[in-house]
Amino acid sequence: MSGWIAVAGLGPGSATLITPEVSAALARASDLVGYAPYVARVDPREDLVRHSSDNRVELDRAALALDLAARGRRVAIVSSGDPGVFAMAAALFEALEAGPASWRTLDIQILPGITAMLAASARAGAPLGHDFCAINLSDNLKPWSVIERRLRLAAAADFAMAFYNPRSRSRPDGFARTLAILRESCGPERPILFARAVTTPEEQLHVTTLGTARADMADMRTMVIVGSSQTRIIERPIGPILYTPRSIPA
Template identity: 55%
Template sequence: MSPVLYVVGLGPGAMEQITQEAQGALARATDVLGYDLYVTRAIALGIPEKTTIHMTDNREELDRARHALELAMQGRIPVVVSGGDSGVFGMASAVFEAVAGGPEVWRDIDIRIIPGVTAVLSVAARLGAPLGGDFCVISLSDNLKPWDLVARRLRLAAEAGLVIALYNPRSRSRPGQLDLGFATLREVLADGTPVAFARAIGRPAEQVEITTLARARGESADMSTLVLIGCAHTRVIERQGQNPWLYTLRRVP
């Protein structure tokens, strides 16, 4: 029997949005590896009592992936966890990067990627239907790529008329980058373009703020926030005493 390794997306945080497939993988785990926030979430789901826990910092993805591969080769059943979907700015790519640069024997491991509900999908469902047309997701972090490239991608996505979802919009080490991103988008998009700040969707601390590009400020976001910027074909449906709905036209006029 081949060694096996699971890479699991835990969804955006609501217990109801964790798939049965993900729960099944956790039930088989001998080891759970991940950033402490996601490992804590996995523990809350009810992993086996004898499961060994491996919590590491969120900048140690490649070392974590190598550790999981080594555990698989020892006959363990490691489960590497990510928030949302493990293939969207998650651990799946780190695992395959480790395989590509590691010993040949790692290529015989049965690596099973378990999909999850990624943040942009849960946020879109909360807001209405802002992804009804073409869209893209961009990480605003410049830890693994230069800021000039991030800004160029923002500008080109706006010029292409895509709805833009921003992951990793703002952190303590990057307090000003979201405002720089908004400044880049204002060079292309109209001031009235809808902007949504959606924080901790599906969790008790959930917050939603809908504004315009002209009024959007980086201080409205943190690392638990997904920022969604509409396009020329995104519409707003106002509602009395409630947040408006956003939707994007399916057909370009």
């Protein structure tokens, strides 16, 4: 029996945003591997073996998937959003590179999904309508000095910025420092979007400015998008539209 691995993106939350390609791979899988809340998003099936694990054991999770596939199992590794954006695709290839040579012959596919920054941007309008960058604010896998340098360079380049993992219980201060750097670099009037639990029943959107933004407006379920100098707000009775024009004046 020939094993395979599909690293599948489950999208931002709503089952309607899971791609047909991912649904087909999940239907064919014999084993499901992933962070427990993501595994729980997949409907149970009698012949599907579920391997749930904690959030900070990505390399162990990847090695398990590779070992299962090497033994002929059909393995789906699940991530929220897109597996190639701060998620399991890179972890799998780290484990592959460090593992036995036999793993390199395995059939591995990366199945894209709708990542949180795109879902949040669509809900708010089009704040990522021009050049933008994405930064993971967690310092679990990189030092804060790297994050700060990238924040300052992105602000100097006038990118719109999408921030993943802005604030958690174990990292309560980093996002406050991020806001302080951005106020210093971009000014207090720059628009900022807090998009929490996008596409789920708990969805909350809040558009404000850097000058009034607070660190406690974000948690690990929040996508934060800061506009560029060109980003605009269209006020409407049913809620504002946030967008960045497709062109920049000469």
